[in-house]
Amino acid sequence: MKKLSAQQAISLLQQELAKYNEYKSMGLKLDMSRGKPCKEQLDLSKGLFDILNSSTEDFGAPDYRNYGLVDGIPEAKRFFAELCEVNEDEIMVLGNASLTIMYDTLQRGMQFGVLGNKPMNMQGKLKWLCPAPGYDRHFAITQLFGFEMITVPMTENGPDMDMVERLVENDERVKGIWCVPKYSNPQGIIYSDDTVKRFARLRPKAKDFRIYWDNAYMIHHLGEDAPLLNLLQEAKKCGNEDIAYIFGSTSKITFAGAGISFIIASKNNIDSLRKMLTIQSIGPDKLNQLAHIRFFKDKKGIMEHMAKHAQILKPKFQMVDKILREELEGYAQWHNPRGGYFISCDLYQGTAKRTVELAENCGVKFTPAGSTYPYKKDPGDSNIRIAPTLPPINELEIAMKVFACCAKIAYCEKLING
Amino acid sequence: MKKLSAQQAISLLQQELAKYNEYKSMGLKLDMSRGKPCKEQLDLSKGLFDILNSSTEDFGAPDYRNYGLVDGIPEAKRFFAELCEVNEDEIMVLGNASLTIMYDTLQRGMQFGVLGNKPMNMQGKLKWLCPAPGYDRHFAITQLFGFEMITVPMTENGPDMDMVERLVENDERVKGIWCVPKYSNPQGIIYSDDTVKRFARLRPKAKDFRIYWDNAYMIHHLGEDAPLLNLLQEAKKCGNEDIAYIFGSTSKITFAGAGISFIIASKNNIDSLRKMLTIQSIGPDKLNQLAHIRFFKDKKGIMEHMAKHAQILKPKFQMVDKILREELEGYAQWHNPRGGYFISCDLYQGTAKRTVELAENCGVKFTPAGSTYPYKKDPGDSNIRIAPTLPPINELEIAMKVFACCAKIAYCEKLING
Structure with a gap:
């Protein structure tokens, strides 16, 4: 994780807060909270x-x-x-x-x-x-x-x-x-x-x-x-x-x-x-x-069907990874999964709850911090489950930028206030 | 219930055993044991x-x-x-x-x-x-x-x-x-x-x-x-x-x-x-x-749908009642229900199990006697649940004739052997 000086943190916070207010003014209403298939995926099974x-x-x-x-x-x-x-x-x-x-x-x-x-x-x-x-x-x-x-x-x-x-x-x-x-x-x-x-x-x-x-x-x-x-x-x-x-x-x-x-x-x-x-x-x-x-019909049939799902989902997972790399390199750790429905992101200790709260106040809903641990208590308050499957890719891009912005704000707040 | 003399019982038994052997020679394979809808009923919902x-x-x-x-x-x-x-x-x-x-x-x-x-x-x-x-x-x-x-x-x-x-x-x-x-x-x-x-x-x-x-x-x-x-x-x-x-x-x-x-x-x-x-x-x-x-669509739609079921089922219930009246009047008691899936028949005490056994040996399966009581124990060994919905009406007629014949045999056996 990056180590910022107090001065660097204050300056980063100011910069991210400016972005945050811009996002807020957009009146977003995005839901990244559940691992739901998207409409295009559901349509694959119309037959x-x-x-x-x-x-x-x-x-x-x-x-x-x-x-x-x-x-x-x-x-x-x-x-x-x-x-x-x-x-x-x-x-x-x-x-x-x-x-x-x-x-x-x-x-x-x-x-x-x-x-x-x-x-x-x-x-x-x-x-x-x-x-x-x-x-x-x-x-x-x-x-x-x-x-x-x-x-x-x-x-x-x-x-x-x-x-x-x-x-x-x-x-x-x-x-x-x-x-x-x-x-x-x-x-x-x-x-x-x-x-x-x-x-x-x-x-x-x-x-x-x-x-x-x-x-x-x-x-x-x-x-x-x-x-x-x-x-x-x-x-x-x-x-x-x-x-x-x-x-x-x-x-x-x-x-x-x-x-x-x-x-x-x-x-x-x-x-x-x-x-x-x-x-x-x-x-x-x-x-x-x-x-x-x-x-x-048979195993071949279901595997071909799954390949169509992958075609829809892969760009979404890539988009999440891209934004995380661009915005949170050094501020967070995450996996780049080979399959499944989620990307797990570990933020700076003690900032996950605050990040989700900030995002929610900006109209972007994430899975509540803590959900991935027994009793909903993440001892490090750092893990967030990102569910990229449901939103269209343009919404996903904005949602992830909001996420990154909120994570950085929470990180700076933590550094400054302890 | 009819009261037969020992002599009458022996004579009735002989008569019914003759019928029984005829049924047996037909190689029947009929199932009256479960309240299943018949194919015509299932076809009503093809839409x-x-x-x-x-x-x-x-x-x-x-x-x-x-x-x-x-x-x-x-x-x-x-x-x-x-x-x-x-x-x-x-x-x-x-x-x-x-x-x-x-x-x-x-x-x-x-x-x-x-x-x-x-x-x-x-x-x-x-x-x-x-x-x-x-x-x-x-x-x-x-x-x-x-x-x-x-x-x-x-x-x-x-x-x-x-x-x-x-x-x-x-x-x-x-x-x-x-x-x-x-x-x-x-x-x-x-x-x-x-x-x-x-x-x-x-x-x-x-x-x-x-x-x-x-x-x-x-x-x-x-x-x-x-x-x-x-x-x-x-x-x-x-x-x-x-x-x-x-x-x-x-x-x-x-x-x-x-x-x-x-x-x-x-x-x-x-x-x-x-x-x-x-x-x-x-x-x-x-x-x-x-x-x-x-x-x-609506309540009217489902009620019309049920009327079609009734049309299929009513003749079956009437057939059961007809055979019971013709064959078991005085030997059994039963209800003539206004709806539902079953006809409950009470035979002479202590003969239900034997009746079902006789029918089974003749290729006609009924719900096991006792099933209608807790722990599958009918204290009177008299109640049998007749499920007339599944078989075609011609099979139902034979099955009920076999049932009546078996009930009378069991009744005579009981009278004779105590």
Whole structure:
């Protein structure tokens, strides 16, 4: 980080405040707060609506319009099993939100226990590992269920595995860990082979410990695909296949508001979850599954579809990087991700909240500072998640300039006022 | 019930066994076990597939293809609020299965407590009232959660309200009751005005007692609509509006495998449930909601749609009644429902299991005897749920003849062997 003298700081502050007032006078109203696909991305899946129509005769067998198949249609299981390189009896394909599968899976563990273990509700105060910066909605679930959330620092290769191993292998109260292993939310980090292997061979003190492996961005690369080892296969090699639940969805492939989602786990885990699901549900929306699978056709089809997304998104990520380089070199650190939905930016300590506040007062909304940490408390008050997908590129450019300006103001204020 | 002499019984048995062997030689393979809509019914909603297509421009605002609106799209809330005569802030419209909403609502009460009350998980052994005969999937939920299920007898006007009042108003451990108030599953009973009013003014000993009012067949009449008092409105009149959760879906209106569902309750209850739903889900499939509402257009549209269902179903219900009258008059009692999906048939005590077994051996599958009671135990072993909707009418006729024949065989066996 740059070291400015008091005089330099005052002069920079004056300069940035002048810019700030100009931006303010523009009456901006921009929203950079959520990782939402943009209209052009949603339009890529318009063909999905034509797959089923009033002259369709074949709705699967037995007729998917009717009851049955509580864990998804065979075509969908086959499709995602192939895509994720697992067996068809290791997957359930369900409704619109993979977040719901995660929540429900954890709730089942709380209420009924994991694979025959004592219900977690009856085990007293429990702990959960939260690699951070991470995804606020993950943390919200474990907070709701009353877990003590333990922050695990992220490295370039994934979570700090020394810490993970120490905690998981020695503390029976540690019951799980949130992971976004590919293009992690928000840093865009890809877990290294060594990280995945160390996860696969974890020997948890608690038999009901599970890795919640949210592979939300598995095929969401901006350029070349980045390889990620298959956790379930690696775990099998160590006879450890019950250790993980793997989640995914088409929320950022087709429609965030009308996609399909899935869970992958060992046959043991899936059989146990299916048994409970049968009481909870008469089944997911099977026609949406059918339409999705007929729309993609095959792995090649979905990969081509993702390339179109990348074409729309890449210039946006490049724009963010460009403005950050032009404006915040030396004032901030950030990743240039190879995929996913976010750019994680670390500002000068103690200035993230102020930066977001300044931007908001100028009509530009960012994800609240702190959101990327458990309990929404970033100990350094420095991390901000930038979500470049939704705004048109010209708006994105202005929003990022406002961001840079606010970050520099907050930085100068900090230097001057301490 | 007819009283036959031993000699008459032997002679009837011989006669029916002869018929039985004839049926057996036909190699039948018929399924009467589930209340599934038939193909003609499913075809009524084919137009639903054409509502959204690749040239659609208007996907609501903000774009329903994207994230947001965790409790349903405004159009859907408005539509079902109007249909059910409640306010728009008293409803959430969600995914494919209303059973899931019931399960999740109960699970929330177990884990987090109902409207600020102590979590039910922390209240020791609890009880649940189960009007019976009733719906097996309801009973399966409360069994899974470990409730002691108390059978409440059904009358022509709904559950025995003297018993309901006595138990609910004096026992703090009674936390809920399952109700299907209109065309009840399986008897087709419509709760009388007096019954609904007594539910509305219940003064439960437990503050977290709730009526689970599964209005699954609210507009599923076979001829004239039968009126049912509005429980939420009646409860409001007594300042008791927090007492009920009301559920419904389009499972038997459009597609059992791809419909939409809703929960209605007081604003207090809905606000509390929504808060937890926000952690569990990023939202339901909003495009399916949009397509449904544009397909129905308005109340008139959905009522006309239901009239088409009735046209398909009425002859089937009439056929069942005809065969029962011709073959089982004096050997069984049954209702002739004005709507819904089932005909409930009470056979001679101790013969239901045997009847279903005989039919199954002859290639005709009925809902397992006992299913309509808590723990799948019908104390009289007499009730069988007949589901006439799925089979074509000619198959239905044979299936019912087989049923009557088997019932008479079981009856004679009982008379002869005691």
